[in-house]
Amino acid sequence: MDDDLVLNIAPDIGPSKHSTSSKGGRWTERLKAKRVEKRKAKPQSSKQTSDDVRPAKRPRLSGESLPKTKPNDAVEQTVVKRPPTQIISSLFSYNPKIDSPVDSPAPKSFKRPSNAPLNDSSSFSGLGLDQLISSHLTNKMNITTPTAIQRAVIPAVTSSESTARDVFIQSQTGSGKTLSFLLPIIHDLLPLSSLSYIDRTIGTLAIIIAPTRELAKQISDVLEALLQLRLRSEDESPDDQDASAPRLTRWLVSGLLTGGGTRSHEKARLRKGLPIIVATPGRLLDHLQNTSSFNVGKCRWLVLDEADRLMELGFEETITGILQGLDGRRNLALQAVEAGKSMEVGGWDWERRRRTLLCSATIREDVQKLAGKALSNPMMVKATEAEPTKELTETAHTESDKFTPPSQLSQKYVLVPLKLRLVALIALLRNLISQSQARRGTKIIVFLSCTDSVDFHWSLLGGASMGSENNEPADETNSEDGDSEPESQPIHDQVDVKSPLLPDISIFRLHGSLPTPTRLASLRGFAGSNKSTVSSSAVLLCTSVASRGLDLPLVRAVVQYDLPTEGGATEYVHRVGRTARAGKGGEAWSIVSPSETEWVKWVEGKMRGDNASDNENHNISLSSVSVESVLRDGFGGKGSEYEGRATEVQLSFERWVLRKKDNASLARKAYLSHMRAYATHPTSEKHIFHVRHLHLGHLAKSFALRDAPKAVSSGAPSHKDKPPQKKSKSKPKSEESSPSKKRSKREWEADHTGDAEQRMQKVVRAQGRLSKKGGIMMTSGVSEFQIAGGAALEALVGARS
Incomplete structure (x- = not known):
């Protein structure tokens, strides 16, 4: 009892051996003494004796007896020999059993390519085009024969009988649709070059609208190449030219209006005059509303390219505004002429109406809605029709929504466990590149689900190396010193990177959140615009922004690392249509x-069609290739030696992620964004794509993460790591935000960036899944990106961990 009193009154006196073993006094006093002893012993654990406190248990090594050492040595020994907390799981264990069929490569067939130029005697001059245009295509652009869609569209658009009708163009991807609407426009405007009063000040006579900046830039490049044509015949010199022949002036100039450009520079060019404009919808509407010098009163042509993609991206209201703006500018110009207030010289055929061409791969309901707004008395043109012109109203309800890829395209798929996704992608790229070593300039496109995943894989391939000495996890102090050369120079501002796993290959990236100069530079570098890169092989990591309309040369293969989340089979066909072109x-x-x-x-059923009767559609199929053969061909070796090599590649990626906090943050962000994108599959595909079907731990392994999914679900720092903040006395306690709300808001702002995410926010807001509080979009209890039902992503991640 006396010892207990001494222990409570004199805290500076250390506990004695007798005090801990004493059993006298009341049990409450003994319990209180033990608590005080425990508090005093906690900050001075290094000064305690082995008799005072019970040592922590540790696993005893085989053949080793625990010697009696000093207390400090015992603590240090326990800390040093503690087993690691991270568990590195094997790639080839605990994978689901896959009953995949035996490798069945597609049989070699000698079908005629469905999008190839015609082999008959038809020529561009035979289609009714001006001789100057035909000779320019043959001599300067090496285009001798038209494709099927060009042979169907050009006569239908240029004939005098159909000048009062708009045209709906439906064609297969890679069939030369761009020239089918550019050539009739130049053919119509070229005779105006003989009029003396025609120059650039006439204003804009043709407008071409494209859904993305990359497609708009590509159309602008083709248009500029066409406008370099000679204004007299090749075999006719100026001295031999007939005096009665009209003298043509070079006034046709093209311009490009896209978001991300300098508006002041675009306004200066519009003030000088741009007869032909290629633009994206948002920037075009901006100039129509805010640029007074934009003269479009005499516009004669309007082209809506990739109309189905325009509707998918939500440009319906923008296009409606463009149509109203063009009609309003025309009415104002016509009123000025009728009132005699126009200062323009020469006459103009105001009776001729503006013609609209709408190009789309499919005739969906939203595309028909747009056609009803933009087209007047339309006719439909298809390359497969014997009679190219048909009434749109007759075919809109009878045509099926199927959209087939080129017949010469070889389609394959690989069933890959989630753990092996990353190494399987590397093995497939290595195999495709090795097969094309004899042909320089091979291009491969890899489609991923979201922008964060593109940035992560691009940085991973550019930063990871196979040497273990450069990829070991470093401390925070060592990783920020910048001693190593690769880490001292960040790669975020680079256009391309190199990887030791893909030797002599330039790796580019492309998505909607990149700055416009970077996007254009990546596209030029991958396509090999300059002579220095035209013969080099390259890989492009991209989102669906590159799936429409881009004509990239020498694309040998398209790899869909992540299957399309929107668009279904149509988006799949658009993606694979980047290869097997022309x-x-x-x-x-x-x-x-x-x-x-x-x-x-x-997807095979969607491409064949529900009522497909032709044999060609019945032959559409995807051949299966086993993941073992992909890994064996990619990494080589005898027997199962490829497993060890694939494991080394995976470990090198994981060491890169652990090397710096920025790398780990990039991997976690890509993992979470991929899960959000996966949850946006439409309801009709939920039986195939659902987050509940995924093993989240194995999926984290494909992002080179060793942590469990529960640990990576919180990308923001924890609340206890932040210094405490003083509460404001001016606000009542009920109005103060709780730490959980602040943390969720910070996570929301960190993970919801980019153009695609902003569009997705608008879709979800329209469906009433979010509420607005204080000007900030807050969650309502479900995942804000899971449009079609289901539990919240965070709850799911915690449940499946």
Whole structure:
């Protein structure tokens, strides 16, 4: 009892051995003494004796007896030999059993390519085009024969009988649709070059609208190449030219209006005059509303390219505003002429109405709605029709929504467990590149689900190396010193990177959140615009922004690392359509997870059509290739030696992620963004794509993460790591935000960036899944990106960990 009193009154006196073993006094006093002893012993654990406190348990090594050492040595020994907290799981264990069929490569067929130029005697001059245009295509652009869609569209648009009708153009991807609407426009405007009063000040006579900046830039490049044509025949010199022949002036100038450009520079060019303009919808509407010098009163042509993509991106209201702006500017110009207030010299055919061409791969309901607004008395033109012109109203309800890829395209898929996704992608790229070593300039496109995933894989390939000495996890102090050369120079501002796993290959990236100069530089570098890169091989990591309309040369293969989340089979066909263009061959590979096996039959049925009767559509199929053969061909070795090499590649990626906090943050952000994108599959595909079907731990392994999904679900720093903040006395306690709300708001702002995410926010807001509080969009209890039902992503991640 006396000892207990001494222990409570004199805290400076250390506990004695007798005090801990004493059993006298009341049990409450003994309990209180033990608590005080425990508090005093906690900050001075290094000064305690082995008799005072019970040592911590540790696993005893085999053949080793625990010697009696000093207390400090015992603590240090326990800390040093403690087993690691991270568990590095094997790539080839605990994977789901895949009953994949035996490798069945597609049989070699000698079908005629469905999008190749015609082999008959038809020529561009025979289609009714001006001789100057035909000779320029043959001599300068090496285009001798038209494709099927060009032979169907050009006569239908240029004939005098159809000048009062708009045109709906439906064609297969890679069939030369761009020239089918550019050539009639130049053919119509070229005779105006003989009029003396025609120059650039006439204003804009033709407008071409494209959904993305990359497609608009590509159309502008083709247009500029066409406008370099000679204004007299090749075999006719100025001295021999007939005096009665009209003298043509060079006034046709093209311009490009896209978001991200300098508006002042664009206004200066519009003030001088741009007869032909290629633009994206948002920037065009901006100039129509805010640029007074934009003269479009005499506009004669309007082209809506990739109309289905325009509707998918939500440009319906923008296009409606453009149509109203063009009509309003025309009415104002006509009123000025009728009132005699116009200062223009020469006459103009105001009776001729503006013609609109709408190009789309499919005739969906939203495309028909746009056609009803933009087209007047339309006719439909298809390359497969014997009679190219048909009434749109007759075919809109009878045509099926199927959209087939080129017949010469080889389509394959690989069933890959989630753990092996990353190494399977590297092996597939290595195999495709090794098969094309004899042909320089091979291009491969890899489609991913979101912008964060593109940035992560691009940085991972550019930063990771196979040497373990450069990829070991470093401390925070060592990783920020910048001693190593690769880490001292960040790669975020670079256009391309190199990877030791893909030797002599330039790796580019492309998505909607990149700055416009970087996007254009990546596109030029991948396509090989300059002579220094035209013969080099390259890989492009991109989102669906590159799936529409881009004509990239020498694309040997398209790899769909992530299957399309929107657009279904149509988006799949658009993606694979980046290869096998203009009659050339190509390969399309799809990485399919074990839970997504039904997608193969589903997409085959969509491409064949429900009531397909022709034999060609019945032959559309995806051949299966086993993941073992992909890994064996990519990493080499005898027997199962490829497993060890694939493991080394995976470990090198994981060491890169652990090397710096920025790398780990990039991997976590890509993982979370991929999960959000996966949750946006439409309801009709939820039986195939659902987050509940995924093993989240294995999926984290494909992002080179060793942590469990529960640990990576919180990308923002924890609340206890932040210094405490003083509460404001001016606000009542009920109005103060709780730490959980502040943390959720910070996570929301960190993970919701980019153009695609902003569009997705608008869709979800329109469906009433979010509420607005204080000007900030807050969650309402479900995942803000899971449009079609289901539990919240964070709850799911915690439940499946």
